Each structure stands twice: as C-alpha cells, then as structure tokens.
Amino acid sequence: MNLLTKKWQMILYGCAGLGLNMLNIILGSHLCNGLIAEGFESNSEFWTYENKTLVAVGLWAILSVIVKIFDGVVDIPLSSFTDNLRTRWGRRRPSILIGYIPLLIAYVLFLFPLGNNQIVNTIWFVFLAAVFYSGYTLTMVTYYATFAEIVDNEHDRNFISTVKSICDVVYFSLNFALVPLFVSLGVNIRYVALIFLPLAATMLIPLFMIKEPSTKDGIPLPSGKVLQKRVSFFTSLKYAFKNKQFLYWLGIVAVMNIGLQLFLGGISIFFSNVGENLNMTFVMASAFAPVPFTLMLYNKILKKRGLRFAFQYILLVFSIGMSLMMICHIVPAAWQMPVAICCALIVSFAIGAFFSITYTVPAQLASEQNQATEVCGSSMYFSVQGLFEAVSAALATQVILIAIRTGFTFKSTGDYDSSLMKFFPLFVAGFCMIAFVMAFFLPKSMAYMGKENKLPSEIVPLQTTEASGTADFEEKLRELDLFLEENKDLIENPSATEE
Numbered sequence: 001m002n003l004l005t006k007k008w009q010m011i012l013y014g015c016a017g018l019g020l021n022m023l024n025i026i027l028g029s030h031l032c033n034g035l036i037a038e039g040f041e042s043n044s045e046f047w048t049y050e051n052k053t054l055v056a057v058g059l060w061a062i063l064s065v066i067v068k069i070f071d072g073v074v075d076i077p078l079s080s081f082t083d084n085l086r087t088r089w090g091r092r093r094p095s096i097l098i099g100y101i102p103l104l105i106a107y108v109l110f111l112f113p114l115g116n117n118q119i120v121n122t123i124w125f126v127f128l129a130a131v132f133y134s135g136y137t138l139t140m141v142t143y144y145a146t147f148a149e150i151v152d153n154e155h156d157r158n159f160i161s162t163v164k165s166i167c168d169v170v171y172f173s174l175n176f177a178l179v180p181l182f183v184s185l186g187v188n189i190r191y192v193a194l195i196f197l198p199l200a201a202t203m204l205i206p207l208f209m210i211k212e213p214s215t216k217d218g219i220p221l222p223s224g225k226v227l228q229k230r231v232s233f234f235t236s237l238k239y240a241f242k243n244k245q246f247l248y249w250l251g252i253v254a255v256m257n258i259g260l261q262l263f264l265g266g267i268s269i270f271f272s273n274v275g276e277n278l279n280m281t282f283v284m285a286s287a288f289a290p291v292p293f294t295l296m297l298y299n300k301i302l303k304k305r306g307l308r309f310a311f312q313y314i315l316l317v318f319s320i321g322m323s324l325m326m327i328c329h330i331v332p333a334a335w336q337m338p339v340a341i342c343c344a345l346i347v348s349f350a351i352g353a354f355f356s357i358t359y360t361v362p363a364q365l366a367s368e369q370n371q372a373t374e375v376c377g378s379s380m381y382f383s384v385q386g387l388f389e390a391v392s393a394a395l396a397t398q399v400i401l402i403a404i405r406t407g408f409t410f411k412s413t414g415d416y417d418s419s420l421m422k423f424f425p426l427f428v429a430g431f432c433m434i435a436f437v438m439a440f441f442l443p444k445s446m447a448y449m450g451k452e453n454k455l456p457s458e459i460v461p462l463q464t465t466e467a468s469g470t471a472d473f474e475e476k477l478r479e480l481d482l483f484l485e486e487n488k489d490l491i492e493n494p495s496a497t498e499e
Contacts, residue, residue: 002211004150007159009209013150014163016206017143019199020100022171023107024136026193027129028397029265030179031110034189035060035125038406042272046183049190054113055122061402063126068394071133072387075141078134079383082142090212092142092149099138100203106132107197111190137386143206145379147363150210157363162295165356169291171199172264172351176284180268184281241384245443249361250385252438254392256315259431260354261396262424263322269405270424271340274328278336287344291352298353306451308442311357314350315436319429321346326425358385360450400427 004010034048035055045051082095110128113121151157174196182192241247271280302310325343328336362381404420404427448454 019202056118064398072390075383075386079379095142099135103135161359168355173288180280256435257392265397295352306448308447318350322425
C-alpha cells in the first residue's frame with residue numbers, strides 16, 4: 001500500500017469516516033428512539049415517527065440486543081474477510097464497497113414502517129438494523145485497519161487518529177446541535193435523517209487515496225515478502241484473545257462505553273423532561289465546540305503522565321459534569337440554561353478524548369503485531385474492541401435506557417413511570433466512575449503508553465500476544481522439517497558426499 005506522506009493527505013484521510021459515523025448515530029439513537037413514543041415530553045410528534053409506538057417494546061428490546069451482539073460478534077469474521085481478501089484491486093477498497101452499498105440501502109429503508117402491526121414492524125426494523133450494522137462494521141473495520149498500513153510510523157498514526165477524533169467531535173456536534181434544531185423547527189426525525197444522508201460520501205475518500213497492489217497471488221508485506229498463507233478466522237481469534245493486557249483494556253472500555261452510549265442515546269430525552277426553557281442545541285454546542293482545545297489539553301496530560309492518568313482524568317471530569325446536571329431540576333426555570341451550559345463545558349474536557357483513546361490503543365497494538373509476526377491482521381484489534389463496544393452499547397441503549405424510560409416495565413402500551421429519567425445523569429456518571437476505578441489496575445505497559453521521558457521503572461515492552469510466539473515457533477518447526485526433508489540423504493548417509 002502506498003504511504004501517505006503529506007499532512008493534508010492525512011487530514012483528508014482522517015475525515016473519511018465522518019459521514020458514516022453520522023448515519024450510525026442517527027439510526028442508533030434518534031431513529032431507534034423514534035419508534036417508541038414513551039419518554040418524550042415535548043415535540044414528541046417530531047422526535048418520533050408517527051407520535052406513537054410502532055414496535056412491541058419488550059420484543060424490540062430483546063431482538064435489538066441480539067442484533068447488537070451479532071454486530072459485535074460478526075466483527076471478527078468480517079475482519080478476517082478483509083485481511084484475507086484476494087482481488088486484483090487489493091483488499092481494502094473492495095471490502096469498503098462491499099459494506100458501503102448495503103449500508104446505505106438499509107439506512108433509507110429504515111425510514112419506512114410496514115403499517116401499524118407492532119410485531120411486523122419489530123421484525124422489519126430489526127432486520128434492517130442487522131444489515132446496516134453489518135455493512136457499517138465491514139466498512140469501518142476496513143478503514144480503521146488501514147491506520148496501521150497507510151503510514152509507517154507512530155507519529156503519523158497518532159496524527160491521523162487525532163484528526164479522526166476531531167471529526168468525531170464534528171459529527172457529534174452536528175448530531176446534538178443541528179438535529180434538535182431541525183426538530184424544534186418542526187422537521188420530523190425521518191426527514192432529518194435524509195438531510196444528513198449525503199455526508200456518507202466522505203467514505204469515498206479512501207477509495208481514491210488507497211493505492212494497493214493486487215493480492216490475487218498473496219499480500220505484499222512492508223519487508224518486501226509476499227504472504228501466501230491466509231490468516232484463518234480461528235487464528236484471528238487466538239491472536240486477539242491471548243493478549244491478557246488487551247482483554248483487561250476491553251473490560252474497561254465496555255464499562256466506559258455503557259456510560260457514553262447512555263449519554264448519547266438518552267440526553268435528548270433527559271432534556272425534554274427538564275422543561276421547555278432548556279434549549280438542547282445551545283447546551284450540546286457548549287459541550288462539543290471547545291473539544292479541539294480540550295483535546296489538546298488531554299494530549300499534553302497524556303504525554304506528561306501517560307495513558308492511565310489521562311484516561312482517569314477524562315472519566316472523572318465527565319462524571320462530575322454529568323452529575324451537576326441534576327441541578328437543572330432544582331434551580332428556577334430561568335437558571336436552567338446557564339447551569340446546563342456550565343455542565344456541558346465541564347463535559348467538553350472529556351468528550352473528544354473518549355474517541356481518541358479508543359483509536360490509539362488498538363492502532364498501536366495492530367502495528368506492533370504486524371511487525372512482530374508479519375501476519376497482516378491489522379483489523380483484528382479493532383474488531384475485538386468493536387465486539388465489546390457493540391455488546392455494551394446494546395446493554396446501554398436497548399436495555400438500561402429503555403428500563404429507565406419505562407420504569408423497568410418494558411410494556412408495549414399502558415402507563416409508564418418515567419420518573420427515573422430525572423436521575424439519568426447519575427446513571428451515566430456511575431458507569432464512568434466504575435471504569436475510573438478499573439483503570440487503577442491497568443498493566444504498566446499500557447498505563448504509561450504515550451508518556452514522554454519515561455522513568456526506567458516505567459519502560460515495559462508492550463506485549464503483543466502469546467499466539468505470536470507460538471506462531472513463530474511453529475514457523476521455525478516447519479522450516480526445520482523442510483530442511484530435514486531436503487537433506488534426508490545426507491543425514492542418513494553422511495559419507496556419501498564430502499559436501
């Protein structure tokens with residue numbers, strides 16, 4: 001693969017995922033929320049499809065979790081697919097297209113319910129969600145895998161990851177600023193989803209920037225060798241799950257992601273419960289606008305203190321900001337907006353870093369794995385992390401959030417006790433604080449990742465996987481067997497020749 005060497009190329013490449021990320025959050029948060037009318041106190045006719053519940057809530061909750069888990073599980077076989085694809089156009093561009101086209105079709109069809117039968121609509125929307133998430137996974141896992149391949153050093157890799165994090169802030173800003181604005185102007189959420197559809201064109205950027213040779217006869221490696229052997233699905237699993245340090249990181253990410261996905265999926269519902277005087281557009285703009293600057297502060301902390309301290313810093317700040325939002329229920333209506341904006345400004349110190357840190361760790365692990373084993377499995381770590389994120393997101397948005405909205409009843413019709421939504425910020429903060437405590441036990445090799453001027457006691461080689469050692473040993477055994485076979489006559493009769 002031809003390398004990117006210019007900053008403008010890296011900036012453009014880091015922006016490629018913006019559009020599909022935007023569609024993903026609209027479908028996963030707003031469109032899925034719009035299928036259920038309960039929980040909205042204001043503008044419900046615009047936040048929902050038809051101002052009524054279109055799905056069987058209990059069945060929808062169960063099947064949605066299954067789809068999310070499926071989305072996470074399918075990450076690994078799809079990553080194996082993109083890592084091993086053999087075509088005249090290479091691996092990455094065809095993989096992006098294979099996921100990209102079905103994704104767009106499913107997104108558009110998700111805007112149209114099939115009549116008023118809740119069971120039929122539930123099955124319909126679950127099917128479309130499965131198609132959408134599968135296409136999204138293949139496209140984005142392939143894109144993320146190129147972070148370890150399209151540049152050849154850690155500095156450029158971190159630069160692309162930072163650009164991607166800033167783009168994440170942009171699409172979240174669009175989501176939490178423009179989406180509520182359109183809804184407040186009387187635009188139904190389905191039409192809002194169509195307005196943002198053209199942003200999907202950003203994923204065409206890699207199709208033009210990736211210059212990859214044919215892989216029909218094998219995968220060219222940076223060392224100049226050509227990898228003939230395919231990395232099987234089970235080998236990919238072994239490489240990922242043998243790394244105990246990475247597995248502990250995944251546990252922390254899963255808990256943190258529950259809090260983050262609760263925030264993303266339910267903050268609009270919380271604000272609709274607070275009152276009419278709270279403008280969500282201005283509040284969320286306050287949370288996302290300062291992020292490029294707060295991300296600079298996070299990077300300085302990361303360089304000075306390392307990954308663990310920086311990670312705990314953003315978890316603590318985010319928890320404090322969310323907890324303080326409870327004050328909106330206490331102060332007079334005229335003070336709700338200033339209080340909410342102040343809380344949003346506190347939250348802004350953590351938002352951007354949440355995205356950056358989830359790119360940094362798997363990208364670094366993938367690069368080291370490629371160098372250590374010469375096995376092209378760049379998408380492996382992103383896929384396994386995606387599995388944990390998908391499961392935690394499903395628990396957050398389709399179980400915990402619905403439970404909070406319906407008072408743990410999960411009924412399709414009837415009266416609900418929505419009083420728990422008043423305590424929504426505390427649920428978010430609680431999960432982030434659990435991740436904060438777990439971060440104390442990060443392995444030293446990861447705790448000081450990213451730190452400059454490390455002390456001798458802080459320098460610990462970052463392990464890849466036990467499987468890499470096994471693979472190297474097995475490769476040496478194969479080479480030895482080949483040598484013995486070629487020199488069988490010489491070994492059995494050494495006097496036959498002086499050579």
